[in-house]
Amino acid sequence: MADASSATRTSPRRRTSAGAWVVRAIVAVYLFLLVLWPTAVLFRGAFADGLGTITAAIADPDVVHALVLTGQTAVLAVAINLVFGLGVSLLLVRYDFFGKRVLSWLIDLPLSASPVVVGLALLLVYSPVYGWFGPGLREAGIEVAFAMPGIVMATCFVSLPLVVREVVPVLTELGDDQEQAARSLGAGGWQTFRRITLPGIRWALVYGLVLSLARSLGEFGAVKVVSGHVIGQTATATVAVESAYQNNNTEQAYAIAVLLVLATVLCLVVVAILHTRDAREKG
């Protein structure tokens, strides 16, 4: 004990060097200029006269419509991502098949491709005027482009990889030992999935879904192209922000933007809480 205390005295805790302080300062300035300042200005604009701007924005039925549309789209996209994200992840980790690498690469495509390109590609296929299926679908009474289905498709396209990329490494790390053990103990395929696989990946799955929810709320490029951005009909919250700003209705733009930021922050808080729970369970 005496040895330990004298050792602490003779070699004091590592001091932060001047270099480290410089690096910290650079990071702080960078974050301030890039994130903190713009966000602060946005909030100041939105709350310039208290809650007035927000309440005024919410009183506008077009704004409410945009917010509701964004909410519905995000919830639908997350539900679809849950099913397909799980399916694709299981396919990629647990099965070997021809073209597996191509599939894995395709899943990553939305992360690297510009959302505007995604929107355009969807239009080329589903546009009721010149798309491949569009006219046929329209005759069958199904509207895809310039309507909610198109918006949901575009949103799913850009947010699916977030679920798959969260789940795949955890599923790989989990291995199939436990699944085989469950099989040998008499569990069928569905029981094994529900009792063994799903609990093993639940936090990764929820984490991926929350990230994809945040992404869905904020999607702009693909949705703008595919939706036709008709205010009050197919404009989502992000599209409404841009359109309000273009029309010099800056206050409304601020108000919707702040609501979007708050929703995203909420998602990140949920993710942070999940992370600590996950870590505690593993420890």
Place this chain on the structure above:
Amino acid sequence: MSIEVSQVSKRFGDFTALDDVSVSLPSGKLTALLGPSGGGKSTLLRIIAGLEHADAGTVRIEGTDATHLPPQRRNVGFVFQHYAVFRHMTVAKNVAFGLEIRRRSHAPWTAASRAERARIAERVDELLHLVHLDPFASRLPSQLSGGQRQRLALARALAVDPAVLLLDEPFGALDAKVRKELREWLRRLHDDVHVTTVFVTHDQEEALEVADEIVVINEGRIEQVGSPDQLYDSPANDFVMGFLGDVTTLGGRRVRPHDIELLTTPTRVDAVEGTISRVLRIGFEVRLTVLTDVGEVVTVELTRAQATGLGLREGATVFLAHDEPAHRRILQPV
């Protein structure tokens, strides 16, 4: 015969894991599948369990053709090398898993359901007691040691009263001391429970110590089947002899180093003269390297007491002779 494997072959790409293997594993006995890594023993075990499918051949378990049955319908318990315990479940829940899966579905509020739950809880207690894990029932597997996890995996496999218990290198991931304890414990457990048990190992000492019967597998083929004594004393070929214990050559014959009789005077006419070139002490035994007059390098193993009694040191002249093991046993009962 409890498990009948006939003409089973399995290939992984270019690699032949099993080549037309036929073997019968006896009921109620503890059988070891012994062989070097990559020899096909684990593949054979996994084919018996249904975790792997044979390219050709059939597997019968307790008289039923199991070749095309999925693992959950074969009534086998499987214990994995790396335990494969369910990480998100407590020790008790792990053991109860197989029972819960088989549970007849009753509405949760009925008396039948309550009776069923009580029955499962009782069986879990019984099994945890059997594997000495009763104080850990409500812990998570991450709070257990390696040896405890393996005992948990064993209790979990036993819970469903399997017709056959299959263990894939059950002690491979444990350190030497725990491994020794656990295999003695497995032997005692088997004497209590008497379930037909097959375990895979590459450790000949483990197989010799624990098993009633040993199946030696190498390069996808069965080399020999027999009791530990049969295999050790009359190996069918050089591979089995070399795999089951140390081998040296004396007078052109392959013999066990500890079967060589070492004399300091030529009291036997068939003894070969030689000089000790090296003396190596390993714990309680002494390993000598002897260079014979005919130019053979022979390894001889003695106990420390024997070596001290004979006053052996490097450079000394000695005489080596060898008797057939069966002979030896009659002359010097162990």
